Amino acid sequence: MMKPSSLLKRIEIPSGSQWINEDVRPVESDRRTWTFLTFHNFWLLINCNIATFLTGSALIPLGLVWWQAIITIVIGNVIATVALILSSLGGAYYHIGFPVFNRAVWGMWGSQYGFQSWVGGECIYLILLAWDPKYEQRIPNAIPAETGMTSAQFLSYFIFCIISLPTLWIQPYRLENFFYFASSITLVFFLVLLIWALATMGPEGFGDTLNSGTAIPLSGGPNSIMWLMIYGIMSTIGSIAAGIMNQNDYARLARRPRDAIWGQIFAFPFYSTFTSVLGILVTAATQKRLGGEAVWNPPMLFVRLLEKDNTPGTRAAIFFAGMALAISQIGSNLPGNALAGGIDLASTFPRYLNIRRGAYLVAILSPVVNPWRLVNTATTFLTVLSSYSVFLAPMTGLMTASYLMVNKRKLNIDDLYCGDSRSIYWYTRGANWRAPVAWLAGAVPCLPGFVAAVNTSVKVPDGVTELYYCNYLYGFVASGLVYAALHRVFPARAVDEFVHRSAAAKELQHNFENRWERIAPAQSLGAMEHGAHSIRSNKGVKSAITCV
Secondary structure (H helix, E strand, O other): OOOHHHHHHHOOOOOOOOOOOOOOOOOOHHHOOEOHHHHHHHHHHHHOOHHHHOHHHHHHHHOOOHHHHHHHHHHHHHHHHHHHHHHHHHHHHHOOOHHHHHHHHHOOOOOOOOHHHHHHHHHHHHHHHHHOOOHHHHOOOOOOHHHOOOHHHHHHHHHHHHHHHHHHHOOHHHOHHHHHHHHHHHHHHHHHHHHHHHHOOOOOOOOHHHOOOOOOOOOOOOOOHHHHHHHHHHHHHHOOHHHHHOOHHHHOOEOOHHHHHHHHHOHHHHHHHHHHHHHHHHHHHHHHHHOOOOOOOHHHHHHHHHHHOOOHHHHHHHHHHHHHHHHHHHHHHHHHHHHHHHHHHHHHOOOOOOHHHHHHHHHHHHHHHOHHHHHOOHHHHHHHHHHHHHHHHHHHHHHHHHHHHHOOOOOOOHHHHOOOOOOOOOOEOOEOOHHHHHHHHHHHHHHHHHHHHHOOOOOOOHHHHHHHHOHHHHHHHHHHHHHHHHHHHOOOHHHHHHHHHOOOHHHHHHHHHHHHHOOOHHHHHHHHHOOOOEEEOOOOOEEEEOOO
16 A cells, blocks of 8 residues: 555645745746736626626615615625725736735745535526426435435536536636637626516516615614615625635736736626626516516526426527526636635645646535535525625735735745745744734624624624624724734834835836746746755845745
């Protein structure tokens, strides 16, 4: 039997070490291929999908009327765009990913820490139903009802996961053509869906989804319109909180920093708002033809239509709708989940995992999170979105404060790959204690309200609930300010020395870019292993420390 040490040796990445491999190193110019249009298509795919379509189904049942829900969505997307751009700066200017950037925030060791696939499975389920309207009845159901799915639906989920696997082979810097293909189909489908819903709703018009009346008071506590809108705003941000936090993984691929900034600043809020509003309009326009039932989930909408009319023409239309939705889900699932997870795993275990291996590992483990439970009800969906904010907003605040306030846009890229005390980001035995303290300051106060939202039998004061409703803004700002304050009161001397004595940020970015451009990807590990020494500039600052 092969020893564990021998097995690990066999699966090592040829150019991998404790802190670096080809996928983790700063991206050189040949692989910086994302233009303005690439980022535009990226956010079209991420935001023109079923999850965003469902946003209205989470907000309107709260008690908001349609126009209040739209205002909530717009404000939430504007705030999310600001957070997104701020969290992209380190990657856009220094060409490093989210996990590597976090070594500067948490310390070298401190930084080591499938909902979309299930929705994609629903699209495959729709295609199978179009082939055979009795598909559900032909698959014996052996799964308990409380799981929120049937055997037929799980089989569809499994098929979608298998179909998605080949796309995981595509390297992030080679995604442009796939984005063009998937984004074109996605945009055309959603526009056709809207036109069809509005043009065929008949003289009865919209259902009561567009009701303009509400009995909820305007203000006066967490159940008022004002606080429900705040909750909706935070949930809108929460729906993309993970994408905001790890956007450096893709911003590092920008051909120029302005491509990452301008390619996202308009596309992100536009397509997110467009799809959410489209979801409200389509649901309202189809409500009366379905006997008054407001069906928010597009695959289930088409299932209802097939139940009413299973003629060949309807089945053909629904088949192509299912194909378009499946492509849309693959287009958002690939960069938003599989590759993002693969990049994180590659940075955490660079000796053994590259992006491809990490992405396939994420795909294999995706069923563990029970994604089918996340779309059972609007309440569950909204709680899931809010939970992202509670835990991820403080991390994003730390990153922003670290880059802009503590490091003043100056990073020593070489030291981010140095796993010993020679790195200025070694802090205290490899960990920056300020980061977890600041993270707790942003996350812990919102936890009681979060617990009460998950378990309705738990009662908390209105003030606690209202703080939870503000979770993203509170977590982002509180953790960022505490982190900056701790660095001010208890400075990290090596970091402060580098920040105060090094060249201007723009010059520093240019110098590190040129330095890493001369190191070919396949030579990254060797160059660092054989260059384990520091060279001090005439300003007394480490200008090139390379170690592993």
